[in-house]
Amino acid sequence: MKPALLVVDMLEEFVHGRLKSPQAEAIVPAVRRLVEEAHASGVPVIHTVDSHLPFDYELKIWRPHALKGSPQAKIISELTPGEKDLVFEKRFYSGFRDTGLDAALRDLGVDTLIVAGIHTHICVLHTVMDAFYHRYKTYVVRNAVAAFSRQDHEYALKYMEQVYGARIIGLEDAVGILRRGSGS
Numbered sequence: 501m502k503p504a505l506l507v508v509d510m511l512e513e514f515v516h517g518r519l520k521s522p523q524a525e526a527i528v529p530a531v532r533r534l535v536e537e538a539h540a541s542g543v544p545v546i547h548t549v550d551s552h553l554p555f556d557y558e559l560k561i562w563r564p565h566a567l568k569g570s571p572q573a574k575i576i577s578e579l580t581p582g583e584k585d586l587v588f589e590k591r592f593y594s595g596f597r598d599t600g601l602d603a604a605l606r607d608l609g610v611d612t613l614i615v616a617g618i619h620t621h622i623c624v625l626h627t628v629m630d631a632f633y634h635r636y637k638t639y640v641v642r643n644a645v646a647a648f649s650r651q652d653h654e655y656a657l658k659y660m661e662q663v664y665g666a667r668i669i670g671l672e673d674a675v676g677i678l679r680r681g682s683g684s
């Protein structure tokens with residue numbers, strides 16, 4: 501198994517901005533812990549981030565947010581990417597759509613994704629769906645993903661488990677996988 505840590509949309513917009521939620525803020529320490537463990541174990545850390553153009557189709561639903569180049573589209577300071585971390589900008593929910601993420605994961609030899617970030621029922625869900633289509637084994641860290649409501653969060657976790665075969669795991673289990681890193 502060769503894992504990568506995939507951090508979804510931990511942006512100013514969703515943690516402190518117009519689309520903020522207390523749930524998003526609450527997972528910051530858990531996501532940070534995962535990033536630190538990944539760094540310590542030499543596991544690739546990959547951010548997929550909204551970076552919208554003003555005419556993006558998705559904005560018809562969510563109104564303008566995380567516009568490319570704006571302060572709101574910045575990764576929060578607690579998770580500022582390190583030199584070796586990768587950042588893929590996206591214009592839809594899924595981190596795989598028109599981003600080159602799949603090719604990069606294949607070049608890295610990654611076959612397993614550990615997913616953290618926001619929102620459980622939107623960008624996390626659609627990224628996990630595409631990970632399934634691309635045949636990655638996927639773990640979703642229950643207490644390192646968040647949605648606007650507990651109901652959306654729980655429903656999405658169940659859906660990803662039942663429909664895409666994602667394993668829903670706790671923080672310590674995720675840390676264990678990261679520590680085993682690329683060695684197993």
Ligand code: ZN
Nearest residue numbers: 550552558592
């Ligand atoms: Zn968006």
